[in-house]
């Protein structure tokens with residue numbers, strides 16, 4: 001089965017799967033050897049790592065990038081020039097309050113479908129798409145057990161995410177840590193995390209925190225669960241509607257994100273927020289002060305250059321101090 | 328003052344101004360000694376060198392008095408529209424009604440340079456979490472907070488979507504501070520697929536008809552908001568007249584660019600040309616006066632071309648410049664190093680192309696908006712740059728990175744790669760901060776090295 005790689009949450013995995021292709025949400029790892037895109041001042045390390053990982057992968061048959069940020073738009077330009085795999089740019093509107101913006105996104109999914117067909121996929125009928133949406137929904141329920149530790153849209157099948165073990169072994173679900181101290185419920189928000197930076201959750205747990213909710217790009221903020229009610233009419237329209245409203249700071253205005261955050265904070269009684277973003281990620285960087293003013297809770301900002309800083313003693317100390325202050 | 332063209336310092340201009348005044352040479356209402364702007368904080372002017380023509384003096388005076396004009400307009404009961412990011416589209420619509428005045432709060436981009444970082448705007452941006460990892464447009468936040476650099480507009484619009492992350496993030500921060508914004512979407516421009524109707528855009532690119540329709544519907548939302556604000560209807564006739572004026576300005580600029588980039592010696596310095604080009608996007612809040620200012624400049628340029636006077640010689644290295652400089656002084660520096668400008672792409676090439684007049688005006692504006700270099704791919708930008716390099720006979724390309732700008736990280740890489748491979752020209756990428764004083768020696772060395780490379784290549 002051909003594999004289609006993506007990383008943006010606005011790409012519905014169900015839509016790819018419905019075409020008989022394998023969706024793979026790529027959480028980039030460091031690439032050894034010569035990189036396709038060198039380190040450049042101003043370049044988002046995540047965007048770069050994604051492009052380099054894609055270029056180094058041998059089992060990729062197609063790539064889809066979105067317009068969610070300017071950096072990824074330029075990554076698309078570079079990938080088109082530097083790799084021999086078809087690349088698709090999905091236009092995700094920034095605005096979301098107009099019917100025309102929603103239609104633009106739906107039209108883009110249809111165009112994406114035609115790209116998938118050109119790659120050897122089969123245009124799905126309603127039944128096939130409904131079936132895939134259900135299959136993915138079941139898996140998403142499982143991921144709800146460990147909201148902090150799962151990337152959204154995992155492919156169906158046994159859950160193999162390494163942090164499942166970490167989470168369980170560390171008593172992540174309990175209110176007390178291994179020494180019996182009450183854990184501090186913390187919300188984690190931010191952009192995507194590279195594979196090695198997912199260690200952030202572990203560090204928070206080890207420092208006595210409890211992940212109240214995961215609002216990073218691979219967390220439950222971006223998980224879309226469509227229930228059967230929505231499938232009775234046109235499943236693609238409903239899929240588009242669900243994905244189009246993923247709350248993200250990049251939307252204009254980004255009030256849906258704040259609404260999501262308000263609900264999460266209220267329902268999970270988080271005592272503080274950790275925000276992680278990569279350097280040069282403007283959309284998250286710009287939001288920190290505003291969120292801080294708005295939630296009136298202690299906040300810790302962790303920015304990284306994608307060199308595995310989340311596992312560094314410095315970051316651990318900062319998280320530790322943050323937890324101490326919240327106890 | 329039809330003297331031999333030469334660049335003069337501010338003090339010299341002020342002396343000359345006094346002589347002109349005493350001699351009864353007529354001045355526009357906003358005219359005066361340039362030095363008065365230094366007293367208002369525009370201290371960078373002391374370090375710039377200006378063309379010594381009356382037309383250049385008028386250009387500078389016009390540029391530096393925009394704030395006064397906006398205030399006068401407000402006092403006269405006109406409504407102010409702050410049009411953010413689209414660079415060239417919404418002002419054409421707003422200017423078609425005489426009780427609206429459009430301006431770009433984005434113009435605060437240059438305040439850190441012009442006021443030599445003494446305005447405090449960057450510190451305000453810092454305090455709001457918008458630090459130096461963002462481009463200099465972050466000064467706009469401070470300008471809103473202080474209200475000291477432009478009146479707070481009655482309506483704020485901002486194009487988002489396929490724009491830069493910096494502006495989108497900063498505008499959202501502004502919105503979060505309580506400034507209502509009418510967001511409108513400008514989608515990424517792509518080529519039409521097979522069996523998908525395509526539309527020719529100004530500047531030569533094509534886009535799917537559906538995308539043009541989408542942008543048109545977005546601009547309809549803007550039109551409604553403008554109508555509501557002004558209390559008047561913007562019908563097709565009104566818009567067509569607005570477009571005709573914008574096209575008049577674009578025609579003047581096209582002539583100016585042709586002469587400035589091709590004549591030898593160069594009839595007008597790079598700095599004045601940069602300012603002139605910028606007028607096409609915002610008209611400095613007065614379309615009629617923009618036409619008069621540019622006409623004056625064009626007349627001066629044409630006189631110089633006819634007389635064979637100007638700057639440099641046939642040996643001067645011919646450079647194509649990509650992206651605007653955050654420090655205006657670098658335009659002077661290029662000339663000091665033995666270069667001249669032969670072609671530019673300052674990120675608003677679409678604001679220089681004629682707006683189509685053979686289609687309904689809203690359709691024409693939608694096509695123009697989609698022709699924006701920012702909303703297309705870097706490869707498209709490179710294609711346009713290549714065409715202009717050939718048109719103006721440039722011998723090297725300078726990509727001047729804007730510190731913090733989200734698009735600059737990769738655009739320079741792509742444009743450089745394409746230009747080197749397909750035009751066979753040397754490409755220099757430099758970063759220009761709002762004040763280059765600290766890096767000026769190294770910038771100079773790099774520009775001189777490029778000039779030398781150009782000269783050596785000629786003899787090969």
Ligand code: SF4
Pocket residue numbers: 044045046047068069070071072191192278280281282283284
């Ligand atoms: S981390 Fe931010 S800048 Fe980087 S790819 Fe994601 S959204 Fe874009």
Ligand code: SF4
Pocket residue numbers: 462463464491492493494674701729731732733734
């Ligand atoms: S300089 Fe670049 S990043 Fe800054 S506002 Fe302009 S287009 Fe955006």
